[in-house]
Amino acid sequence: MKRAVLFDTETTGFDPETGDRVIEIAALELIGDLPTGRHYHVLIDPERDVPEEASRVHGYTRADLDGKPKFADVVEEFLDFLGDDPLIAHNAPFDFRFIDAELGRVRRPPLAADRMIDTLEIARARFPGLPNSLDALCRRFSIDLSERTTHNALLDCRLLAEVYVELTGGRQRGLELAMEEGGGAAVYTLSGTRQPRFVQPTEDELAAHAAFVAKLKEPVWFVA
Template sequence: MKEVVLDTETTGLSVREGHRIVEIGCIELDNLIPTKNTFHCYLNPERKVSEKALEVHGYTDEFLSTQKKFSDVVKDFLNFIENKKLVIHNAEFDLSHLNNELALLGKEKLDNKNVVDTLALARDKFPGSPTSLDALCKRYHVDNSKRTQHTALIDCDLLAKVYINLLGQKEPTLNFKNEDNEKTIIDSDNINQYYKKIIKPTEKEAKLHKEYLNKTLKKNFF
């Protein structure tokens, strides 16, 4: 099953105050394994960035004024997320901004039924504990040292690792194949293949091992 880990950065908190999206980042997961498919863009919000938002992501009005508008990327964005479940931390925030951008273009809004909110997952799993992305990275020993400021793709990468942990999975994931006992380890950065063949002990080795166990187990170590 394919999913998309998604994050946005904006000019401010509320769409009611006219705030817009300045960055979208997406990382595709295939059965919880990050693929090489990503979607990323900076956007011209056609308005000024609030001081608080500037402190969070650092994108200046001058930089954003040279970027594409949402209308220029909406087709590619919708194609990227089509028929995939969205994984978002604090989904209400990102969806409100994405749906606002879509509404401004007269397009259909995204359905929150096809969204996994990792903030809700974390609150259910750790009631009363901090559930920010940074707090969850700390809990799961995910290195977030690159997150000096909020940027969509870095946040997506961190969230993908946190999401896997929230579901009780472990990285890297093993894909077992029937051909000659081949195992493939896949992580978000690279793919390493290695092969292990089953080596059966000889009769002499098996006998010596059995004798060793019988001799060892008779000892009292406690």
């Protein structure tokens, strides 16, 4: 099944071109658009101050980041986790710009733009004219927001993973028709959660069915 990576960043501000830096990266692995449990998470020393207004958003101060690795120290493991798969983020151009700026500082090529999947763009197409922030989408899809007191990247990724499932078709995406060999009734099951169950009709049920079919004129499913 197809792999993708959903990711989020927290930063010191809004514009990498004026010196703002990444301070947190979180990423979740998705297989078939559902989380596998594998994730990547790191706090980063931005090598600059963290403005108070940014701290109010994500909760991190400069003291929280003292002694953390610099982006150059984690770039290899981060890119290894991303692989070559599609990259999903909410307002993805924002996160791509910041990651690309960090990659440029360590002389690495930017992320390919054709890997980008922007859940904000998907949400705006599905709910035009409505609020489509992560909070608004969680409320719309009845996703628990009780732990989201600040914009923690790892928590935001986990919430966005639930939102992404809903935006792309809901939990029924994993619904499959399963049938055991040799006939019998097919049952619908959720992939990976239940096993197909073979249903064998009783003799009385077969007799009742045969009697019913005998009353029909040229039934298409009748086999002599």
